[in-house]
Structure formats: structure tokens, C-alpha cells
Amino acid sequence: MTILDSLRGGLVASCQPVDDGPMDRPDIVAAMAAAAVAGGADGLRIEGVENLAATRPVVGVPIIAILKRDLDDSPVRITPYLADVEALAQAGADIIAYDATDRARPETTAAILAAIHGAGKLAMADCSTLADGQRALKEGAAILGTTLSGYTEETAHRPDGVDTDLIAAFRDLGAFVMAEGRINTPELAAQAMAAGADAVTVGTALTRLEHVTGWFKAAVEAR
Known part of the structure; x- marks a missing residue:
């Protein structure tokens, strides 16, 4: 069974x-x-070499x-450097995700993808738009993720919740589609699958206890 087969569904x-x-340890x-x-x-999504x-x-x-970085001269945070790819590959990654948006960055997306492939790993493109996904597929990404929809200047206007339109658009491209971003209930995860996702990534609702506690605290105080 391939890695993508093991993640499908x-x-x-x-x-x-x-x-x-x-x-944070x-x-x-x-x-x-x-x-x-x-x-x-x-499957798991893990940030940082030590983690x-x-x-x-x-x-x-x-x-x-x-590997996330806060750069002074670029809004790109996710795996921006070729050295990041090398470090993650050596630490045991099966798939390396990178920011696939068309924004100013220290290394081109093509170079990042070449480094991922050179390390013998699969590449996941964290996208915000259909154009991001189209470009990533041409450059050789194995997975298209909706990760950055709603988190870029271009997509900041979109409402909360899973971006089912982008999922469906990626599905039409014939890609392996990872629904990710703003999926914080089982119902939204099911909605993402119904829209055509091959798999769903959930983060905050599972592993950020401070945030989830805050949701319940706010609901209690509101009553």
C-alpha cells in the first residue's frame, strides 16, 4: 500500500x-x-524538527x-527554505508540506519541490486558491491542501468553515485532496469528505487545549 492509499478516506x-x-514540548x-x-x-501533521x-x-x-518561520521580508511561514526540507527529511518525514501560494518568498516553490523530491519524499502543497493548486500540480506536488484558504490577503474575505468550493475544484483537477483549515467539528469533517476530499486534517480541535477550553468557557459565560 502506498502512503497516499493509506491516507485516502x-x-x-x-x-x-x-x-x-x-x-509545547x-x-x-x-x-x-x-x-x-x-x-x-x-496520519499526522507535525511542525518542527525536534517535534x-x-x-x-x-x-x-x-x-x-x-517547519514554520516568521520572516521579516515574506508572509510565507510554512517550510520556506531548502534547508528546512533537508532537516525535515532527515528527521523522518514521509511527506513535506510547503506554502504553495504565489507570494514573495526566499526560495521558489519549484526549488522547494525539487528539494522534497530529491530527498525522496512526497510533497504537499498548502494552497489558498485554485491557481495555487494548478501551479503546484504542474510542479509535481502529490497532495493539494486547502490549508491556507482564508489565511492570505487574497482569501481573507471568505467565511469561517471548510472551503468546500476549493475542495471540489481540486477534486476536478484529479488531485489527491487534503481538506485542512477551520475544520473543528466532526460535522465539518464529514462535510469536507462529502465535497470530495480524499482525507481531512484536524488540528486545533484535537490538540490545542487552550483554544478548545476557551470555546467552552465562552459558551458557559454567555449563559
Whole structure:
């Protein structure tokens, strides 16, 4: 079975704790990941080389790895450098995700993809628009994700919730489609699959305890 076959029809748990929060430690991220797999996750999305290195030995499912950076001269945050690709590949990634938007960046998307392929890994394009996905497919991405829909200047106007239109558009391209971003209930995950996603990634609702607690706290105080 290929990596994509193992993810098709499945759930990916994005184990990314709140930055600098009490759970932002590699051993805790690894424990989150193991717990998610025990609960049925078919794959994981892990940020950071140390977190990836801690997680890889304790799980057997595919790992989509990223490295986030806050750059002074670019809005691109997800795996912006060729060196990031190399570090993630060496730490045990099966798939490396990168920002596939058409924005100013330190390395071209084509160069990032070439580095991913050169490391023998699959590439996941984190997209915001149909044009992003079309370009990523031409450059060789194996997975198109809706990850950045709603998080770029071009798409900031779109409402909360899963971007079913983009999922359907990616499906029409014949791509392996990963629904990701703003999927925080089982109902939205099911909606994403109904729209044509091959798999769904859920993060905050599973692994950011501070945020989920805040949702319940707000509901209690509102009553």
C-alpha cells in the first residue's frame, strides 16, 4: 500500500500545540501523536524538527512535516527554505508540506519541490486558491491542501468553515485532496469528505487545549 492509499478516506491529526504554551514540548507532542493514532488517526501533521524527531519513533502512520518561520521580508511561514526540507527529511518525514501560494518568498516553490523530491519524499502543497493548486500540480506536488484558504490577503474575505468550493475544484483537477483549515467539528469533517476530499486534517480541535477550553468557557459565560 502506498502512503497516499493509506491516507485516502482517513483522518490526519495535526499535533501542533500553542506556541510557547505548557504543551509545547517534543515529548508532549509525541504523546499527543500517539494518542491520536490510538484514537484512529491515519496520519499526522507535525511542525518542527525536534517535534518530528520525538514523534517518529513512537508512531507507524505517515507523517506530514512542516517547519514554520516568521520572516521579516515574506508572509510565507510554512517550510520556506531548502534547508528546512533537508532537516525535515532527515528527521523522518514521509511527506513535506510547503506554502504553495504565489507570494514573495526566499526560495521558489519549484526549488522547494525539487528539494522534497530529491530527498525522496512526497510533497504537499498548502494552497489558498485554485491557481495555487494548478501551479503546484504542474510542479509535481502529490497532495493539494486547502490549508491556507482564508489565511492570505487574497482569501481573507471568505467565511469561517471548510472551503468546500476549493475542495471540489481540486477534486476536478484529479488531485489527491487534503481538506485542512477551520475544520473543528466532526460535522465539518464529514462535510469536507462529502465535497470530495480524499482525507481531512484536524488540528486545533484535537490538540490545542487552550483554544478548545476557551470555546467552552465562552459558551458557559454567555449563559
